[in-house]
Amino acid sequence: MSEVFDETVTEELSAYGRARRHAMLMGGAALAATATAGLLSEKVRAGTVGKAEKPVEFLFAIYPNGTLLDFAGPNEILSRIPNTNVRFASPAGGLVTLEKGVVFGPTEKLSDIDKVDVICVPGALDLSAMMKPEILTHIRKLSETAQYVTSVCTGSIILAAAGVLKGRRSACHWAFLNVLKEYGAIPDPARIVKDGRFMSGGGVTAGIDFGVAIAAELRGAQAAQEVQLLVQYDPQPPFHAGNPLEAPPNVRDAVYKMLPGSEHGLMRPIL
Amino acid sequence: MSEVFDETVTEELSAYGRARRHAMLMGGAALAATATAGLLSEKVRAGTVGKAEKPVEFLFAIYPNGTLLDFAGPNEILSRIPNTNVRFASPAGGLVTLEKGVVFGPTEKLSDIDKVDVICVPGALDLSAMMKPEILTHIRKLSETAQYVTSVCTGSIILAAAGVLKGRRSACHWAFLNVLKEYGAIPDPARIVKDGRFMSGGGVTAGIDFGVAIAAELRGAQAAQEVQLLVQYDPQPPFHAGNPLEAPPNVRDAVYKMLPGSEHGLMRPIL
Numbered sequence: 001m002s003e004v005f006d007e008t009v010t011e012e013l014s015a016y017g018r019a020r021r022h023a024m025l026m027g028g029a030a031l032a033a034t035a036t037a038g039l040l041s042e043k044v045r046a047g048t049v050g051k052a053e054k055p056v057e058f059l060f061a062i063y064p065n066g067t068l069l070d071f072a073g074p075n076e077i078l079s080r081i082p083n084t085n086v087r088f089a090s091p092a093g094g095l096v097t098l099e100k101g102v103v104f105g106p107t108e109k110l111s112d113i114d115k116v117d118v119i120c121v122p123g124a125l126d127l128s129a130m131m132k133p134e135i136l137t138h139i140r141k142l143s144e145t146a147q148y149v150t151s152v153c154t155g156s157i158i159l160a161a162a163g164v165l166k167g168r169r170s171a172c173h174w175a176f177l178n179v180l181k182e183y184g185a186i187p188d189p190a191r192i193v194k195d196g197r198f199m200s201g202g203g204v205t206a207g208i209d210f211g212v213a214i215a216a217e218l219r220g221a222q223a224a225q226e227v228q229l230l231v232q233y234d235p236q237p238p239f240h241a242g243n244p245l246e247a248p249p250n251v252r253d254a255v256y257k258m259l260p261g262s263e264h265g266l267m268r269p270i271l
Numbered sequence: 272m273s274e275v276f277d278e279t280v281t282e283e284l285s286a287y288g289r290a291r292r293h294a295m296l297m298g299g300a301a302l303a304a305t306a307t308a309g310l311l312s313e314k315v316r317a318g319t320v321g322k323a324e325k326p327v328e329f330l331f332a333i334y335p336n337g338t339l340l341d342f343a344g345p346n347e348i349l350s351r352i353p354n355t356n357v358r359f360a361s362p363a364g365g366l367v368t369l370e371k372g373v374v375f376g377p378t379e380k381l382s383d384i385d386k387v388d389v390i391c392v393p394g395a396l397d398l399s400a401m402m403k404p405e406i407l408t409h410i411r412k413l414s415e416t417a418q419y420v421t422s423v424c425t426g427s428i429i430l431a432a433a434g435v436l437k438g439r440r441s442a443c444h445w446a447f448l449n450v451l452k453e454y455g456a457i458p459d460p461a462r463i464v465k466d467g468r469f470m471s472g473g474g475v476t477a478g479i480d481f482g483v484a485i486a487a488e489l490r491g492a493q494a495a496q497e498v499q500l501l502v503q504y505d506p507q508p509p510f511h512a513g514n515p516l517e518a519p520p521n522v523r524d525a526v527y528k529m530l531p532g533s534e535h536g537l538m539r540p541i542l
Contacts, residue, residue, distance in 0.1 A: 203503030232474030234513025235506035242505025
């Protein structure tokens with residue numbers, strides 16, 4: 001048994017997994033939805049917010065050495081949701097060189113933006129570009145007035161370092177999850193976590209699940225499901241190795257070795 | 272019942288789904304792997320190719336107006352696989368402006384590349400940048416000598432138009448699937464399709480499943496599963512709406528209306 005998750009949390013995770021598998025076996029969309037129904041607010045379940053008139057300003061705060069898929073996943077959902085304006089910003093603005101040397105843009109300059117409806121901070125191994133005091137201060141400022149404060153992967157460590165997740169439950173990449181405690185946030189190993197106006201996804205690929213969930217929050221379950229069908233999000237991983245509790249032991253142990261401290265959820269990001 | 276898939280194929284799809292769900296219920300990684308074991312070659316199942324010494328040259332052939340996630344998904348897997356050199360090329364080289372105006376790069380100029388081990392053509396609604404005779408000729412040339420010829424989403428329509436999929440089974444985005452027939456390819460609604468040295472993924476997000484599967488082909492099941500754990504690929508969609516056979520009817524019908532012809536897998540891409 002992995003030591004990443006404490007026992008209470010493992011039990012919750014398993015219950016979630018059982019509910020989800022049961023729902024999948026039953027085959028009905030409504031039943032599948034029950035597995036995460038607890039995550040979604042009443043207005044979403046009722047499907048009544050799909051036709052809101054004011055465009056939602058959704059900001060991805062990206063940065064040098066960031067992980068592309070952390071935001072490319074949810075972007076593919078949110079950029080197809082009606083009446084939602086997806087924007088990108090970075091510390092310096094312009095084109096951003098991400099992890100592995102790929103370039104993405106264009107981005108606005110983060111400090112030029114005063115207010116958005118949703119801020120989403122994606123993750124990376126190297127968070128150093130965001131850890132400067134003036135950047136964290138601006139992230140905190142945007143977070144104070146945003147309707148939703150969100151993250152994917154280790155982006156939650158940036159939000160936590162900015163001081164906006166104190167006492168809040170948050171997801172994170174499993175290998176880094178317990179680093180959140182150092183900033184007063186409450187690590188939650190679920191793939192999608194919602195705590196009031198704070199929503200977060202787990203590691204990298206969890207951004208897609210998060211993207212569908214926040215799309216439903218913003219524009220209703222019908223709109224979110226339409227986009228899920230548009231991007232054919234019916235995942236069928238060829239192996240069952242996507243989390244440390246269920247990966248084959250030799251796979252899990254190889255990754256524990258690759259990411260020192262990850263066995264305890266205490267892999268260090270570059271800060 | 273959707274008319275996208277003919278009945279034989281629907282039966283195969285259901286059998287696959289049942290096997291997969293059974294495997295998930297049983298909870299074991301080995302059992303989960305059985306669901307797609309038929310897709311993977313003997314060397315992958317035996318896990319004997321993980322330490323090959325020659326780097327694999329893996330090329331994403333991208334283009335203006337392409338869909339970011341189609342290649343950002345598999346790239347996140349393949350760029351983490353040992354001894355694999357991921358490259359990007361486009362018709363003009365340099366930075367490429369994708370769908371929704373996002374810019375990605377850098378890319379090599381496609382015509383400057385003579386040979387790669389794997390060519391992967393991602394998809395889009397607008398395929399026109401790749402439909403020029405000289406580009407299709409170059410795609411065909413690279414495909415003739417590649418070890419694997421691959422695609423995600425409607426990228427298979429580009430490969431088919433280049434004449435390299437005649438008589439081959441291929442995946443495609445469900446809404447466009449039957450367009451493949453017009454080029455002599457055999458539409459296959461599975462999420463990951465392997466026909467000899469031809470491998471393909473379905474629509475957009477299927478690129479991640481495809482990425483894990485081709486990583487296993489190239490570098491072994493152990494390496495592929497380690498990366499699956501690194502990117503926490505344990506998908507948990509909040510809704511069950513990712514394919515037209517299982518999406519709620521109101522969701523499916525709204526998307527059928529959005530994409531004319533998609534009910535019969537005959538939505539027209541821009542060519």
